[in-house]
Amino acid sequence: MLLEHGAASHWWESSLPVLKASGVELTIATVFGRGPLHENLERAGCGPVLTLGCRTSRDYPRGAMALARLIREHRIDIVHSNETIAGTLCGVGGRLARRGVRVFHRHHNIIHDRRQVLFSRLASRWTDLTMAVSESSAQHAREIDGVPPARIRVAYNGVRELRHVPAGEVAALRHRLAIPAASPVLLVVARLWKEKGQRTLLEAVPALSAQLRNPPHVVLVGSGPEEASLRRQAEQLREGAVHFVGHQLDVAPWYALSDVAVVPSFEESFSLSAVEAMSCRRPVVASRRGGLVEVVDDGVTGLLVNMGDAQALAGALGELLLSPERARRMGAAGYERFQARFTLEAMVAGWHAVYAEAMAGQDEGTHKVRR
Numbered sequence: 222m223l224l225e226h227g228a229a230s231h232w233w234e235s236s237l238p239v240l241k242a243s244g245v246e247l248t249i250a251t252v253f254g255r256g257p258l259h260e261n262l263e264r265a266g267c268g269p270v271l272t273l274g275c276r277t278s279r280d281y282p283r284g285a286m287a288l289a290r291l292i293r294e295h296r297i298d299i300v301h302s303n304e305t306i307a308g309t310l311c312g313v314g315g316r317l318a319r320r321g322v323r324v325f326h327r328h329h330n331i332i333h334d335r336r337q338v339l340f341s342r343l344a345s346r347w348t349d350l351t352m353a354v355s356e357s358s359a360q361h362a363r364e365i366d367g368v369p370p371a372r373i374r375v376a377y378n379g380v381r382e383l384r385h386v387p388a389g390e391v392a393a394l395r396h397r398l399a400i401p402a403a404s405p406v407l408l409v410v411a412r413l414w415k416e417k418g419q420r421t422l423l424e425a426v427p428a429l430s431a432q433l434r435n436p437p438h439v440v441l442v443g444s445g446p447e448e449a450s451l452r453r454q455a456e457q458l459r460e461g462a463v464h465f466v467g468h469q470l471d472v473a474p475w476y477a478l479s480d481v482a483v484v485p486s487f488e489e490s491f492s493l494s495a496v497e498a499m500s501c502r503r504p505v506v507a508s509r510r511g512g513l514v515e516v517v518d519d520g521v522t523g524l525l526v527n528m529g530d531a532q533a534l535a536g537a538l539g540e541l542l543l544s545p546e547r548a549r550r551m552g553a554a555g556y557e558r559f560q561a562r563f564t565l566e567a568m569v570a571g572w573h574a575v576y577a578e579a580m581a582g583q584d585e586g587t588h589k590v591r592r
Contacts, residue, residue, distance in 0.1 A: 288300075299321060376574070415487070421534060444467050492513050504522065
């Protein structure tokens with residue numbers, strides 16, 4: 222398993238122990254140097270966690286050679302690389318080692334950074350198999366990176382079910398934020414980036430407030446470059462209130478506080494936050510975009526609206542806030558969907574299916590995954 226450091230580190234800390242417990246003999250390495258991710262994985266029994274020792278892009282050739290040595294020394298059968306830089310080094314290192322099936326785990330759809338676009342194309346070209354986190358991501362792999370359909374498999378992401386939050390903890394959080402008991406709470410858990418669509422939600426607040434007896438409170442969990450702009454937008458609202466609470470390691474209390482989880486993104490390959498909300502029995506209102514269409518069952522576990530349409534978003538949120546019993550049923554249906562499709566165990570089972578096919582092709586000497 223070859224990882225990059227990043228915002229998903231906590232997800233790997235919960236995912237990889239499940240993969241190891243499933244019977245996989247696991248060797249983990251990161252592209253860059255040691256950090257909290259290494260310590261936490263080792264503490265969870267997944268160590269030692271190795272590193273290729275890269276600090277800048279100038280180190281990537283040396284990193285690919287280090288990976289080749291690691292593959293040969295540990296007799297690696299499958300190199301499961303995650304995201305673009307790791308995928309590119311996987312492609313090169315695997316070829317140098319002349320051993321193992323190279324899997325590029327694709328978590329993205331559209332990339333706007335030109336450098337990352339290049340790495341995505343190289344990873345797609347130089348690995349044997351692209352494992353996409355959704356059908357939407359698979360479609361982008363075909364259309365943008367030119368990956369032949371025969372070299373793409375889909376394995377949905379999953380999350381750990383979040384902890385139960387006692388009512389007293391929720392009440393204390395509401396008191397801390399000075400949210401009146403009768404006011405509904407809308408939650409977005411996402412980095413404060415333009416493509417996450419928090420601006421659309423704030424634009425929807427006036428129209429939503431006109432439908433409600435008590436104006437809504439919006440809680441934004443996350444940090445990022447759009448925070449200052451969003452704060453200025455929030456200051457202009459005459460109704461409702463917006464709470465910026467920053468990055469939170471434990472998001473369970475925030476979902477428990479909320480009435481509806483909102484995912485107003487302009488692009489999503491999957492959406493871990495939507496699945497987290499479903500694990501907490503919260504209905505989801507999301508953009509009809511990318512992998513969200515596969516995660517949210519429209520009209521059953523939540524509602525989908527056109528991206529960037531503040532009026533439609535306000536209407537969908539109003540429907541659920543004015544019909545709490547319907548919202549409760551959607552939350553319950555979302556939990557059932559989570560349990561059936563989006564747990565960590567279901568995700569790892571999907572990985573196993575890809576591994577088994579890859580190994581069968583390698584054992585037969587036909588390299589089926591390279592068609």
